[in-house]
Amino acid sequence: MRIGAPRAAGADPRLVAVTPDAARRLAGLGHDVVVEPGVGDGARLPAHEYVAAGARVADRADVWGADVVVTLDPPGPAELDLLRPGATLVAQLAPATRPELLAALAARGVTALALDAVPRISRAQSLDVLSALSNVAGYRAVVEAAEEFGGMFTGQVTAAGSTPPARVFVIGAGVAGLAAVGTAVSLGAEVHAFDVRPEAAEQIESLGARVVRAADAVQQVSADGYASAQSADQEAAALRAYAEQTAQADVVITTALVRGTAPVTITRTMLDAMRPGSVVVDLAAPGGGNCEATVPGQRVVTDRGVVVLGYTDLAARLPQHSSRLLGTVVVNLLTLLTPAEDGRLALDLDDPVVRGMTVAHAGEVTWPPPPVPVSAAPPPAAPERVATPAADPGAERRRRGMRRTVLGALGVVAGGLLVAASPPDAVGHLTVFALAVVVGFYVISNVTHALHTPLMAQTNAISGIIMVGALLQIGDSSPVVTAIAVVAAALAGVNVFGGFLVTRRMLGMFRRGAS
Structure with a gap:
């Protein structure tokens, strides 16, 4: 089949979904790849590299008229008119918030696969565009903070004296948050991180950071591994922890998103308590922002001299790396859709991964997909338990302390x-x-x-x-x-x-x- 890779339809042309390496691998699956002139210019991927990889450079109409069109951004009205009936579109489509786009694609008979609707199961991790770009954004957030911060992240000991390391506070330990933690630690900063999910503490510590604990804000382990909306008491406890940490931090990186919506984690009162010259990088700016002073896409300086970065294009600021990850995701997806490696697309809607990504097919909108079954076998019946009084968590510590005291006294007497x-x-x-x-x-x-x-x-x-x-x-x-x-x-x-x-x-x- 003919796979078309047009230039980005959105405002940011730096990212490309098909790199020369991806084009070479797609050709190995039996597909013909056509690219629009200048498709890789933003990522410094010249046209001759695509030609050397076996791709063909064609005009815009030819690319959008391919059997399979792969792009990052959703198509606009002009691009919709170029899609032919029966074609397959692979893109980030935001299906939960753009029902009119899904209806337009279904009306044209287009099969649409949403890269941002990959089911959150282990087998689909290699197709997860959001995680790949979040990892890059977390890294870039620290780079941007280091650019704005008026000092070095690592502590210094010189003949003229010593300087302490920068103190970095990261809110949220998802993919982006952990990437930010690891990057800041590698630069020598003193890193503290917080997440409402208790299972994230071990991951934070494994990267060399210190876990900020607020017992009243911790949620139970969720079924899908993501945070849910907090109760009023949990939110108040978390805000108290945020206020304490931000007042001491030189750099604050926020990543909290609940189902695409950004809750407020940094209030203006907290900003006023931060030192002048401190930096806040709001990775949740695309969802409205975690900081009350965030303006999505802009750099803001408060009256107290705190810099708030609400950039929404952090992954695109590393276009070569991000495009390489996107190209790998596309290859993985088309490898799944081309099991025989004969250039023929096989859309298996019985596969929960494929079904979860398919938002339009055969003239119908297929979003939302059915729930992904976790296990075909029923869960084992829980054994009956006899109610026992709740154990005192400090009793064992007191017993150990008593044993040490007695043994120490005996040792002194002996x-x-x-x-x-x-x-x-x-x-x-x-x-x-x-x-x-x-x-x-x-x-x-x-x-x-x-x-x-x-x-x-x-x-x-x-x-x-x-x-x-x-x-x-x-x-x-x-x-x-x-x-x-x-x-x-x-x-x-x-x-x-x-x-x-x-x-x-x-x-x-x-x-x-x-x-």
């Missing part, structure tokens, strides 16, 4: 008895030993991970001293002393050998060419 029964010369040795244990414990336990390798070298030196002392005691007249010296020398030797071996392997990781 040590006192040992000292009392020891000869005077041994008291001094026991005192030095006890102090060495205490000091060694606190020194080792408070060493940062970055110093483990040099610390290992120091412990190797200590083990070497122990080995020398043990060797000097071997052959003593007392068999007990000799036995202890042999064991000490053996253990110290193992420690020295193993320590140098591990140190060598760790240092080898930093040598050029090391795997």
Whole structure:
């Protein structure tokens, strides 16, 4: 079949749904690819690369008249007139908010597949355009914030003094939020993040950020993994957490969207409490904005000097990367629709992924799709449970604390008895030993991970001293002393050998060419 890739129909021509690499892979599926002149100019993809990939450059009418038309933006009235009956359109169509467009496509007999209506199931993740672009937008949000912020994200230690790292607060830990968290952490910022979904805390911590906790704002785990509208009490608790964090933050990145609508998370009162020069990047600007000062598509500076960025084209500001992701999604979709790789489209409406994306077919509007079945088997019956009193969450902590206190007291008593029964010369040795244990414990336990390798070298030196002392005691007249010296020398030797071996392997990781 002939696949047409026109220039973007919307106001932003930088993104392209079919890259030269995608065109080459589509040709491998048996399709003929035609592109409009200048289709890749915004992403710096010249026409000769498309030709080298096996595509053909044709005029606009020829491209829109193809069997399958792939574009990012929904078509306007002029483009609708160029679509031929029976054609297949692949685009972002916003089917929930544009019923008139769906009706027009159905009236022309066009089969429409909405890239922004992919079912949220594991098998469809490779087709999820929204997640791919959200990931780019989260990264770009940090870049924009770094451009506006009047300092470095990472802390600095110089001869002239030191500067603390920037403090970044991210609201929402979805795809965009986690991308922003990871980017800010990699730049050296001190990152704090909050999400109403309790399952997001582990993901935040895995990226090296600190989780902001507000127990009264946490929602139960949702069936689809997305946040739902908060109750009044939950919203109030969340706003209290936002107010506390924004007052300390240098950069705030908001990503909260509930079914496409942006709830208010940053009030004007919170903006007034932020330091002059602070930056707010509102990734929810396309949905109206999380910040009360957000103007979608614009940069706003408040009276207090806080910069609020409401850009709606963050993914398009990295056109090459975003277009590459879009092209991969299109290839994945057409691979699914061309199972025989013979250039023939097979629209299997029994497939829940295909059915979920199909919003118009055979002259009818097919939106909304039927619910996606999660499992064909009925869930197992829950076993009967005997009601038990709610456990006190602090009881176990108190029991552990009591055990530690009792054991510590017993240890002190035993040590006192040992000292009392020891000869005077041994008291001094026991005192030095006890102090060495205490000091060694606190020194080792408070060493940062970055110093483990040099610390290992120091412990190797200590083990070497122990080995020398043990060797000097071997052959003593007392068999007990000799036995202890042999064991000490053996253990110290193992420690020295193993320590140098591990140190060598760790240092080898930093040598050029090391795997």
